Amino acid sequence: MRDFFGALRADIAATKGDAYSDGSSVLIADIAELVTCDGPGETAESALGIIGDAALIHQHGEVVWLGPATEAPAADRAVSLRGRTMVPGFVDSHTHLIFAGDRSAEFAARMTGVPYDGGGIATTVAATRAATDEQLRDLLHARLAELRRQGTTTVEVKSGYGLDVAAESRLVGLAREVTDEVTYLGGHVVPAEYRSDRAAYVDLVTTEMLRACAPHARWVDVFCEPASAHAFDGDEARAILTAGMAAGLLPRVHGNQLAPGPGVQLAVELRAASVDHCTYLTDADVDALVGAADTTVATLLPGVEFSTRSPYPDARRLIDAGVSVAIASDCNPGTCYSNAMPFMIALAVREMRMTPAEALLAATRGAAKSLRRTTIGRLAVGGPLDAAVVDAPSYLHLAYRPGVPIVRAFGV
Ligand SMILES: N=CN[C@@H](CCC(=O)O)C(=O)O
Numbered sequence: 001m002r003d004f005f006g007a008l009r010a011d012i013a014a015t016k017g018d019a020y021s022d023g024s025s026v027l028i029a030d031i032a033e034l035v036t037c038d039g040p041g042e043t044a045e046s047a048l049g050i051i052g053d054a055a056l057i058h059q060h061g062e063v064v065w066l067g068p069a070t071e072a073p074a075a076d077r078a079v080s081l082r083g084r085t086m087v088p089g090f091v092d093s094h095t096h097l098i099f100a101g102d103r104s105a106e107f108a109a110r111m112t113g114v115p116y117d118g119g120g121i122a123t124t125v126a127a128t129r130a131a132t133d134e135q136l137r138d139l140l141h142a143r144l145a146e147l148r149r150q151g152t153t154t155v156e157v158k159s160g161y162g163l164d165v166a167a168e169s170r171l172v173g174l175a176r177e178v179t180d181e182v183t184y185l186g187g188h189v190v191p192a193e194y195r196s197d198r199a200a201y202v203d204l205v206t207t208e209m210l211r212a213c214a215p216h217a218r219w220v221d222v223f224c225e226p227a228s229a230h231a232f233d234g235d236e237a238r239a240i241l242t243a244g245m246a247a248g249l250l251p252r253v254h255g256n257q258l259a260p261g262p263g264v265q266l267a268v269e270l271r272a273a274s275v276d277h278c279t280y281l282t283d284a285d286v287d288a289l290v291g292a293a294d295t296t297v298a299t300l301l302p303g304v305e306f307s308t309r310s311p312y313p314d315a316r317r318l319i320d321a322g323v324s325v326a327i328a329s330d331c332n333p334g335t336c337y338s339n340a341m342p343f344m345i346a347l348a349v350r351e352m353r354m355t356p357a358e359a360l361l362a363a364t365r366g367a368a369k370s371l372r373r374t375t376i377g378r379l380a381v382g383g384p385l386d387a388a389v390v391d392a393p394s395y396l397h398l399a400y401r402p403g404v405p406i407v408r409a410f411g412v
């Protein structure tokens, strides 16, 4: 049986040790399509910056040359992609990867029409609190291995299934072991023990819990959804975000997932890097996002609508209006237990009517922007070789072959 990825790994292993120890250059040759996502942004197609029949040279930990294969300078060693496609590694800018327990029965109920309201989060909180560090670490690493096998090279990880001081700080600490993009989500839902005194919980999230978590985190997030009795209204969300910002964290928001609400406006007002879900938007929300396109990205999570059988966000309206858009998996046990970015790209194309070019940009450069990162989500001279290889002659196969394992993360 043909095992292209296994052969590629072996080729890289054969060159890698020497390349690192003696600083020699490695030519990645025979790239059918090199999609840099670093082109001029006038149109999605030009922003893809595609180079056909391409090559790339990597040395001293960075890309030192890329271009048409016929113009490639000499290098010390070579690895052949044998006619495959290279794209930037996917940036999954919204995940809840650390949790224990199982909510598959809740998913089955959802498929019979039971609506999602965030109430099931309590089930995961109980299971996560009961798990040991080792169990959570094993679960986290298994999920990271899954997403890497599907081309994701950067992942944001949220807390939010602890909801007390010790449990939340444990989750951000575990997340910090695997990524710099750690988000403090003590404001996920109000836990059962605070149901009769929400203000006391907001107080905890903005003081003692924040102090315990901020040293491990880069971001503060909140589930701002007045339509859910479990999540936070605009005033509560504002208190949680502004306290996080005062502690040095950067804001991002879960907003407008279940109904129109204040999440988008709050995110724009606070210059949040991202407002995620954006399923139910008013005209004023869209206008606000257009005005904030330089600072605030609308991160769409089509796996959530797929897995909760809900209407998809109107991606066409957002893109056509000039909003900055990303797509991410939102991998979590309640609304989308998938961390497959190629599947999210396929959904974005098939269900949200994004073009394949827009969807790939949203999963790479757009998602990097939502994390305020400039060197990932694109392939450029001077940047890291942070890429994914598609076992196909064109990036179009990402959406064209949903569910088929044709992508791998690729970095040397
Ligand atoms: N909506 C809030 N949080 C997650 C779902 C969490 C869960 O249900 O466990 C989301 O992004 O969809």
Ligand SMILES: [Zn+2]
Pocket (backbone or CB within 6 Å): 094, 095, 096, 254, 330, 332
């Ligand atoms: Zn989420």
